[in-house]
Amino acid sequence: MRVSREQVAENRRQILEAAGRLFRQRGFEAVTVAEVMKAAGLTHGGFYGYFASKDELIATTLTELMAAPDPERVTLEAYANRYLTSEHMADCAGGCPVAALGTDIGRQSPAARAAMTEGLRRQIDRLGEGAARDDRRAARQNAIGSWAAMVGAMILARMSxxxxxxxxxLKETRAFIEKRAKRTPGES
Amino acid sequence: MRVSREQVAENRRQILEAAGRLFRQRGFEAVTVAEVMKAAGLTHGGFYGYFASKDELIATTLTELMAAPDPERVTLEAYANRYLTSEHMADCAGGCPVAALGTDIGRQSPAARAAMTEGLRRQIDRLGEGAARDDRRAARQNAIGSWAAMVGAMILARMSxxxxxxxxxLKETRAFIEKRAKRTPGES
DNA sequence: TAATATACATGATGTTGATCATGTTTATGA
DNA sequence: TCATAAACATGATCAACATCATGTATATTA
Structure with a gap:
C-alpha cells in the first residue's frame, strides 16, 4: 500500500500539525504516538517511517511551531493585545507554544531546547523592531520584559x-505592558 | 513493622518534600510513585497508606508548596530581585512551583488547580501590599504585571x-519591573 | 503484658505505550 | 509494462508503572 510522493509530504504535514495541537493541549508525555498518528489519519505502525523516535517528533514539532513567523510588523502593544485575550487563553492547542509547554521544555532533548531558544531570539528581535534607532537598548529591554509578562500572564490565567x-x-497585564511601553525612553 | 506516631508524621513530611522536589525537577508524569517513596526513604508499597492515588499526592504536594508564606513584607522590586537570579534559575527543584510546573497545572485535577489558584490570589495580594492606601488599584496592577513578568522570565530563561x-x-526583566514600579503613581 | 491494629516491605497484576517485525499494496523508474 | 522498493497496516514485544494483596513486626492501649 505505497503512497504518492505528495501524499507522503501531506502525511508528514498532518502528523506534525496533529502533534503540535495535541502536545500543546495535553503535554508531551500524555500524548501517545498512536494518538498523533490517528489524528493524522494513519495508524501507529507507519510512524517510524517518518521519525526515529517520539523525542525526534517533539523536536521537529517544536521547530515547526516556532518557525511560523508573523510577517506583519506590529507594535508591542498591538501584539500584547492580541496575545492576552480570552480567545488565546481558550485555544491552548492552537496558541503560543511557550505558554502551552514552557515549563516542560527544559526537560526535553537538546534539539528541542535549541528550537525554542532560536524562537525566543527571533521573538525578542521582532518585538524590539518597532523602536527608534536611538533607543535600541530600551526597546530590547521592553521587548524582553513585555514578552516575559505576556507568557507569564497567559500561564497564570490558564492556571486559575x-x-x-x-x-x-490578562487585563491588568495588558495595561501594565501598555503603560510601560509608552514610557520607553530615558530610564536608568 | 509498625512505626511510631511521630515517625508516621515525619514520613508523610518526607514524602511530600521528596515529591515537591522531584515534581519540580522532572514534571508530574516523569516522576514515579516508587521514586518518590525511595527518595523519602521508604518502599513503594506503603504509598497507598498515605495517599489514595498519585493524583492526590500531586494535589497535596501543590497545596503544601503554595502554602509556605514568606512572612516578611518585601517590596515588589526586592522580591523580583530575589526571584530573577541565576541561583533560582538553577534551583528548579527548590524554586517557585509556578515557574517549574505552570504549564502542566491546567492538565491536573481540580484540587490541584484550586491549590494553585489560591496561591496566585495570595501572591497578588502580598505583592500589592506595599502600596499606599490611595492607589490600591495601581498597586494591584503592578503586582499582577510584575508577577507575570517574573514567572514568564524564569520560564523563558530556563528554556534557553x-x-x-x-x-x-533575567536582567532585563528585573530592570523592566523596577522601572515600572518606580513611577507607579498617577496613571490612567 | 497481651491483644490488636497499623505501617510498611515484598511481591503480584494489569495496563499502557514505545518500538519493532512482517506482509501487502502500489507509486515509481527503467 | 515489470521489477522494485517505499508506505503503511496489523500484530507482536518488552518494559515501565500505578495500584493491589499479603505477610510481618511493632507501637498502642487496655
Whole structure:
C-alpha cells in the first residue's frame, strides 16, 4: 500500500500539525504516538517511517511551531493585545507554544531546547523592531520584559480555576505592558 | 513493622518534600510513585497508606508548596530581585512551583488547580501590599504585571540553552519591573 | 503484658505505550 | 509494462508503572 510522493509530504504535514495541537493541549508525555498518528489519519505502525523516535517528533514539532513567523510588523502593544485575550487563553492547542509547554521544555532533548531558544531570539528581535534607532537598548529591554509578562500572564490565567481572576490577570497585564511601553525612553 | 506516631508524621513530611522536589525537577508524569517513596526513604508499597492515588499526592504536594508564606513584607522590586537570579534559575527543584510546573497545572485535577489558584490570589495580594492606601488599584496592577513578568522570565530563561540569553532575560526583566514600579503613581 | 491494629516491605497484576517485525499494496523508474 | 522498493497496516514485544494483596513486626492501649 505505497503512497504518492505528495501524499507522503501531506502525511508528514498532518502528523506534525496533529502533534503540535495535541502536545500543546495535553503535554508531551500524555500524548501517545498512536494518538498523533490517528489524528493524522494513519495508524501507529507507519510512524517510524517518518521519525526515529517520539523525542525526534517533539523536536521537529517544536521547530515547526516556532518557525511560523508573523510577517506583519506590529507594535508591542498591538501584539500584547492580541496575545492576552480570552480567545488565546481558550485555544491552548492552537496558541503560543511557550505558554502551552514552557515549563516542560527544559526537560526535553537538546534539539528541542535549541528550537525554542532560536524562537525566543527571533521573538525578542521582532518585538524590539518597532523602536527608534536611538533607543535600541530600551526597546530590547521592553521587548524582553513585555514578552516575559505576556507568557507569564497567559500561564497564570490558564492556571486559575476562577475565570474572573484569569480575566483580571490578562487585563491588568495588558495595561501594565501598555503603560510601560509608552514610557520607553530615558530610564536608568 | 509498625512505626511510631511521630515517625508516621515525619514520613508523610518526607514524602511530600521528596515529591515537591522531584515534581519540580522532572514534571508530574516523569516522576514515579516508587521514586518518590525511595527518595523519602521508604518502599513503594506503603504509598497507598498515605495517599489514595498519585493524583492526590500531586494535589497535596501543590497545596503544601503554595502554602509556605514568606512572612516578611518585601517590596515588589526586592522580591523580583530575589526571584530573577541565576541561583533560582538553577534551583528548579527548590524554586517557585509556578515557574517549574505552570504549564502542566491546567492538565491536573481540580484540587490541584484550586491549590494553585489560591496561591496566585495570595501572591497578588502580598505583592500589592506595599502600596499606599490611595492607589490600591495601581498597586494591584503592578503586582499582577510584575508577577507575570517574573514567572514568564524564569520560564523563558530556563528554556534557553544559551546561558547568555538566559541571563539577559533575567536582567532585563528585573530592570523592566523596577522601572515600572518606580513611577507607579498617577496613571490612567 | 497481651491483644490488636497499623505501617510498611515484598511481591503480584494489569495496563499502557514505545518500538519493532512482517506482509501487502502500489507509486515509481527503467 | 515489470521489477522494485517505499508506505503503511496489523500484530507482536518488552518494559515501565500505578495500584493491589499479603505477610510481618511493632507501637498502642487496655
Amino acid at each position: 480555576d476562577d475565570p474572573a481572576l484569569a480575566q483580571e490577570v | 540553552d544559551d546561558p547568555a540569553l538566559a541571563q539577559e532575560v
